[in-house]
Amino acid sequence: MDMTERTIVIVGAGITGVSAAEWLRRDGWKTVLVDPIHPGDPGQTSFGNAGLIARTSVVPVASPSLVRKAPMMVFDPDSPLYLRWRYLPRLLPWLIPFLRNANPKRMHEIAGPLAEMTFDSTEQHMALARGTKAQAFITRGDYISLYRSRSYWEQDTLTAEIQKRFDMVPAPLTRAELAERDRNLGPDYTFGTIYSDFGWLSSPAGYVRALFDHYRGQGGDFRQASVVDVTPGEAPTVTLEGGEILTADKVVLSAGAWSRRFAKSLGMTIRLEAERGYHVSMANPSFTAPHPYMVTDAKFVLTPMQGALRAAGVVEFAGLDGPEHPEPPKFIAKAVKRVYPGLEFESSTSWMGRRPTTPDSLPAIGEAAAAPNVLHAYGGQHVGLTIGPKVGRLIADLAGRRTPNIDLAPYRPDRF
Numbered sequence: 140m141d142m143t144e145r146t147i148v149i150v151g152a153g154i155t156g157v158s159a160a161e162w163l164r165r166d167g168w169k170t171v172l173v174d175p176i177h178p179g180d181p182g183q184t185s186f187g188n189a190g191l192i193a194r195t196s197v198v199p200v201a202s203p204s205l206v207r208k209a210p211m212m213v214f215d216p217d218s219p220l221y222l223r224w225r226y227l228p229r230l231l232p233w234l235i236p237f238l239r240n241a242n243p244k245r246m247h248e249i250a251g252p253l254a255e256m257t258f259d260s261t262e263q264h265m266a267l268a269r270g271t272k273a274q275a276f277i278t279r280g281d282y283i284s285l286y287r288s289r290s291y292w293e294q295d296t297l298t299a300e301i302q303k304r305f306d307m308v309p310a311p312l313t314r315a316e317l318a319e320r321d322r323n324l325g326p327d328y329t330f331g332t333i334y335s336d337f338g339w340l341s342s343p344a345g346y347v348r349a350l351f352d353h354y355r356g357q358g359g360d361f362r363q364a365s366v367v368d369v370t371p372g373e374a375p376t377v378t379l380e381g382g383e384i385l386t387a388d389k390v391v392l393s394a395g396a397w398s399r400r401f402a403k404s405l406g407m408t409i410r411l412e413a414e415r416g417y418h419v420s421m422a423n424p425s426f427t428a429p430h431p432y433m434v435t436d437a438k439f440v441l442t443p444m445q446g447a448l449r450a451a452g453v454v455e456f457a458g459l460d461g462p463e464h465p466e467p468p469k470f471i472a473k474a475v476k477r478v479y480p481g482l483e484f485e486s487s488t489s490w491m492g493r494r495p496t497t498p499d500s501l502p503a504i505g506e507a508a509a510a511p512n513v514l515h516a517y518g519g520q521h522v523g524l525t526i527g528p529k530v531g532r533l534i535a536d537l538a539g540r541r542t543p544n545i546d547l548a549p550y551r552p553d554r555f
């Protein structure tokens with residue numbers, strides 16, 4: 140295909156938008172990436188996540204055990220689930236289909252297309268980052284889940300069943316084995332499970348910034364502006380705040396949890412919720428973790444990062460713009476003390492981010508019939524960093540009319 144003068148505008152420059160922009164640039168497109176903030180800024184979700192390249196994630200977010208426990212959890216101040224009650228009515232159009240997916244049959248159905256996104260994520264990150272400064276942030280090692288007792292792990296038979304289907308069952312570790320690997324570990328965690336050959340980023344923000352710097356250095360365009368409207372059609376347009384209109388051959392919508400804002404102009408329903416999470420980052424700790432830990436009772440991941448130990452997780456439903464809740468960082472800080480009773484650090488900072496989550500835990504990838512030439516690329520939920528490079532590559536395939544060798548039907552953006 141003659142690519143001269145083929146222009147594509149990418150709306151949103153988190154891991155998904157930067158990945159798409161870079162793959163499209165490599166394909167010969169004239170790329171214009173648009174975002175009011177710079178990649179690596181704390182305002183984007185890609186800044187503050189736990190950094191896991193979660194190749195083993197095959198279990199959807201909605202599960203029967205979550206639904207069973209959620210009503211109690213939202214009333215329990217000592218639990219990792221938060222809800223702003225006033226927001227509940229606006230959450231319902233997303234929550235109801237989300238709950239419909241919280242059964243074993245749907246979980247098994249979703250797990251296939253979810254695994255398709257995650258299984259080769261390490262290779263996908265390497266393919267994108269190779270030859271750029273981003274590569275140095277990719278760290279390899281083990282990933283261990285910590286449990287208060289073996290019975291918590293054994294109870295979750297549905298997770299085990301799904302993991303088994305994809306050959307993703309982790310190996311069990313005894314308390315002695317855990318202590319042997321990490322003498323700083325607190326006594327509460329008496330059982331663990333391990334995945335070897337795992338990957339994480341030593342700075343998610345540094346990584347996205349390095350990919351972006353590479354993209355710019357190779358001639359990729361960036362406009363620091365907020366997009367107020369996207370019009371689909373033969374020659375789709377993107378309107379910037381202030382009124383300037385960019386005309387393109389194609390548009391990529393990769394604005395993370397903010398992507399829903401464009402549903403009306405696209406004439407379609409976008410079921411996407413800001414599934415908010417928090418992190419506490421502890422600078423210059425007296426010791427660090429040998430590898431990331433999933434702390435299962437408190438639902439956060441503790442990751443050794445550059446100059447800091449980061450604890451990131453929990454779930455809050457309070458809308459895109461609702462103020463930060465004061466409790467989650469306190470909850471996380473308290474739980475870190477259980478993992479590492481002897482930990483000291485110089486200072487700590489907290490952060491809130493918005494996971495873009497669909498009711499069926501699957502991302503939206505590609506074009507909707509109602510809105511030609513607009514390629515959807517959002518919905519990465521808890522694994523958005525993991526799958527960003529692959530989603531970006533699939534978008535480049537679709538834009539270049541190459542047929543990807545996977546079935547994209549489960550990710551159709553107009554499935555809701």
Ligand SMILES: Cc1cc2nc3c(=O)[nH]c(=O)nc-3n(C[C@H](O)[C@H](O)[C@H](O)COP(=O)(O)OP(=O)(O)OC[C@H]3O[C@@H](n4cnc5c(N)ncnc54)[C@H](O)[C@@H]3O)c2cc1C
Pocket residue numbers: 150151152153154155156173174175176182183184185186187188189190191192193364365366367393394395396397415416417418440451452453491492493494495516517518519520521522523524525526527
């Ligand atoms: C606490 C926590 C821990 C996590 N841990 C992990 C993990 O370990 N591994 C993993 O894979 N995932 C993890 N995630 C999920 C992951 O961070 C997200 O799914 C991912 O960052 C989403 O990337 P994105 O590019 O789609 O969105 P974002 O990074 O949010 O980027 C969206 C961009 O769109 C821009 N934008 C918004 N509105 C407009 C507009 N009108 N015009 C132009 N631009 C706009 C925003 O400014 C932003 O820069 C975690 C998330 C949280 C909250």
